[in-house]
Amino acid sequence: RTHLDPSDTLELRSAADARQQWIHYESLTRDLSLSLTEQLRLILAPTLATKMRGDFRTGKRLNIKRIIPYIASQYKRDKIWMRRSVPSKRSYQIMLAVDDSKSMGESGSGSLAFETLVMVSKSLSMLEVGQICVVGFGENVKVAHDFETPFGSDAGPKIFQNFGFEQSRTDVTKLVRESIELFRTARTKTSSSPADLWQMQLIISDGVCDSSEHEPIRRLLREALEERIMMVFVIVDDVRNKKKGESVMDLKEAKFVKDESTGVSKVKVERYLDTFPFQYYLIVSDVKELPGVLATLLRQWFAEVVESSN
Amino acid sequence: MDVTMNDVNSGQGRVQVRFVTSSPDIELPEGKRQLLVPTDAGRYKLSQLLNSDYMLDTQAPIPFDFLTNGTFLRTTLDEYLVSQGLSSETAVELQYVRSLIPPLFEASF
Ligand SMILES: [Mg+2]
Structure with a gap:
């Protein structure tokens, strides 16, 4: 006779399964x-080559603008040196949003x-660049x-327990x-200065929503x-398990459009991705491609942010 | 006029449909069999869709009937999904056949 409640053992088993699954992946x-x-x-690391700044008594490079006043002051105003200023440490709040809808399981994109x-979560936790949050949708x-919980060794298996690919809708709007709300709240709780905080979301999904x-x-x-807040959409498209025309790249959508003058409804067929709203998205059919394409995309984004803030 | 204002599909759900047939003469090329379709579509709209220039591009419209799991579809896709306890997350396989009974809508052509 066991003292364990059946529901407890069920819970434990699923935890064990989740752990095994996590170790496998x-x-x-x-x-x-x-x-x-x-x-x-x-x-993601802050660029070390920041600008040289004055004014110091000792330093690495002379500040030319200070030379004349220095001589004119009979060498009293001697703060003529520049130093490399210490770069401020960037910190990150990165959210991974994983599609938990049924289509993920059915299309074979779940794994x-x-x-x-x-x-991605392992990489980010190894980098120790900030806080990580994982949501299912x-x-x-x-x-x-x-965000507040450290990403320890038990974090992964616990996260896996939340996914079953059983949700019957894919509400990307929601x-x-x-x-955005979660990011707003997280921003108020952080100790780093707003200028040094970077918020980023990676959405991992088969990409199909209404x-x-x-x-x-x-x-x-x-x-x-x-x-x-940067939002990147990673479309996982397991083409190995799909028939021709099933890849999200080829997916078409039928619309019935009513001609206002005649009242006749006509068929229009468009490529699904043509109206896809995310500016930053990438399509991954093999996880091996991801490090490269993700790095390229993030590099491009940082370049754009730096450019627009200058 | 704004195109989106003419779009009668907004707010409508979509479901992935796979169109198959056992008649080789009206078979779609492989790349065109898979399509996202508004769930308010029933037999009439689906027939209209299959006849369109993107799909079979028929000279004269062929009236079609549709089968799901061997049963004729008599409702909208949405009603079918609900009756079967399915969601729009599941792809639907529709088998299309030439309609044997002249449909009513033919008169309107
Ligand atoms: Mg889905």
């Missing part, structure tokens, strides 16, 4: 994680999403790991809206951009 993606870590280190999640948004959502999503993305 971890070993699958170990080398890729390391490669991503190295690439991200170069991008590719898990590989991506494990690889579908019909609802569920926080599987919050995800973006609620993510295209009628595309316009509301676009509006929310502008809101996020104004608050300097």
Whole structure:
């Protein structure tokens, strides 16, 4: 006779399963994680070559503008040297949002999403650049790991327990809206200065949501951009398990458009991705490609941010 | 006029449909069989869609009937999904056949 409640044992079992699953994906993606870590280190770390600034009594380079006043003051105003100023340390709040809807399981993209999640979250935790949050989304948004909890060795398996690919909708509008809220709250709780805090979200999904959502999503993305929250959409497209025409790259969408003058409705077929609202998106059919393409995209984004802030 | 204002699909759900047939003469090329379709579509709209220039590009419209799991589709896709306890996350395979009964809508052509 056991003293354990049956529901407890069920819970324990699923925890054990989740742990095993996490270890499996971890070993699958170990080398890729390391490669991503190295690439991200170069991008996310603050640039060391910051500007030389004055005015010091000793330093590395003379400040030419101070020379004449220095001589005129009979060598009293001797703060004529410049030093390399200490770079401020950037800190990050990075949210990984994983699609938990049914289509992920049905399209076979679920395991590719898990590989991506494990690889990226491992890399980020190795980098120690800031806080990591993981959410699942579908019909609802569920926080599987919050910003405040350190990403320890038990974090991964706990996160996995939240995913089953059973949600019967893929509400990306809701995800973006609620993510912005989560980022706002996280920003108020951080100790780093607002200028040094960077907020970023990676959405890992098969990319298919109602295209009628595309316009509301676009509006929310502008809101996020104004608050300097970067949102990257990683479309996992497991083409190895798909038939021709099933890849999101080829996916077409039928619309019935009514001609106002005649009242006749006509068929229009468009490429699904043509109205896709995310400016920063990438399509991954093999997790091996991810470190490279993700690094390229982030580098491009940082270049754009730096350019626009100058 | 703004195109989006004419778009009668806004607010409508979509479902991935795979169109298959056992008649080789009306078979779609492989790349065109998969399509996102508004869930308010029933037999009439689906037939209209298959006849369109993007799909079969028929000279004269062929009226079609659709089967899901061997049963004729008599409702909208949305109603079908609900009746089967399915969601729009699941792809639907639709088998299309030439309609044997002349449909009512033919009169309107
Ligand atoms: Mg989905």
